[in-house]
Amino acid sequence: MxxxxxxxxxxxxxxxxxxxxxxxxxxxxxxxxxxxxxxxxxxxxxxxxxxxxxxxxxxxxxxxxxxxxxxxxxxxxxxxxxxxxxxxxxxxxxxxxxxxxxxxxxxxxxxxxxxxxxxxxxxxxxxxxxxxxxxxxxxxxxxWQQGYKAYVICEIRNVLYKVPYGYFNDTKSAHDWLSTVSSVEPSDNCHGLGRIRYMDAEGFPSWGTFMTKEVGIAEVPEGQSSPVEFDRVEPFDWPCQVTEFWGIGTDPIQVAAA
Incomplete structure (x- = not known):
């Protein structure tokens, strides 16, 4: 073998x-x-x-x-x-x-x-x-479906966008990657897609693609300590380039065994 x-x-x-x-x-x-x-x-x-x-x-x-x-x-x-x-x-x-x-x-x-x-x-x-x-x-x-997915939360005109990206074995690996993310922006002439700019494993700038149908949208809460409930939406055109993030984090991947 x-x-x-x-x-x-x-x-x-x-x-x-x-x-x-x-x-x-x-x-x-x-x-x-x-x-x-x-x-x-x-x-x-x-x-x-x-x-x-x-x-x-x-x-x-x-x-x-x-x-x-x-x-x-x-x-x-x-x-x-x-x-x-x-x-x-x-x-x-x-x-x-x-x-x-x-x-x-x-x-x-x-x-x-x-x-x-x-x-x-x-x-x-x-x-x-x-x-x-x-x-x-x-x-x-x-x-690997028991790992973690990283996300960044972008604020654009009083609307929050939760952008999930990637698979990670543990939360540390996810947060290490999140620390390299520099921008989220539109994908050139591509409806339903966006791009994330980050540093790859070799330390070089790279682009990752995400599908906007996986993005969650919510209103900005009155107080930052308020819970935020994100709703999934249909594919849309990502609005603009974002270089500062409202928040980052990870969600556990939990898929039942077939």
């Missing part, structure tokens, strides 16, 4: 829960992961061509990738990352050709082989749902 740890160097946190075991070789594993990323990239290209920007361009995340590998390729969760081989999704996608699976994407014959050998009934619709920000159900029952 090959034990691997799915990571992403550009991610805001590194979860030790994305460790998998499989009888597949390391070359096959890298091709599996690369296939999932290339399908998402193709979906993005297709959407951009028709000026359809209502998608989550952070997917597939490490956790989503693990879910898909388990469900469609027979991988198994493993509890111990100590001797796992790290598979960095960013390095696999942007790194040197020597670490990409087998051949360059420019080789159309290899690309066709990749699609034919990795085709699984139901996989493409599943990735499409992730791409559209509708993939919460595929995570149900997996351990």
């Amino acid at each position: 090959t034990k691997i740890w799915i990571t992403d160097a550009s991610a805001y946190a590194k979860t030790s829960l994305t460790v998998l075991e499989t009888p597949r070789t390391l070359a096959q594993i890298r091709a599996d992961v690369y296939y999932l990323m290339i399908v998402a990239a193709d979906l993005r290209d297709e959407a951009d061509e028709v000026k359809d920007y209502e998608y989550d361009d952070t997917e597939p995340l490490e956790t989503s990738t693990c879910c898909l590998l388990i469900k469609y390729f027979g991988y198994q969760l493993s509890s111990d990352p100590s001797d796992a081989i790290e598979v960095d999704m960013l390095d696999l996608w942007q790194g040197p050709e020597s670490r990409k699976p087998d051949m360059s994407r420019r080789d159309k014959g290899w690309l066709k082989w990749l699609y034919l050998t990795r085709f699984r009934p139901g996989l493409l619709p599943e990735i499409e749902r992730l791409f559209r920000g509708q993939g919460d159900s595929i995570h149900e029952g997996y351990p």
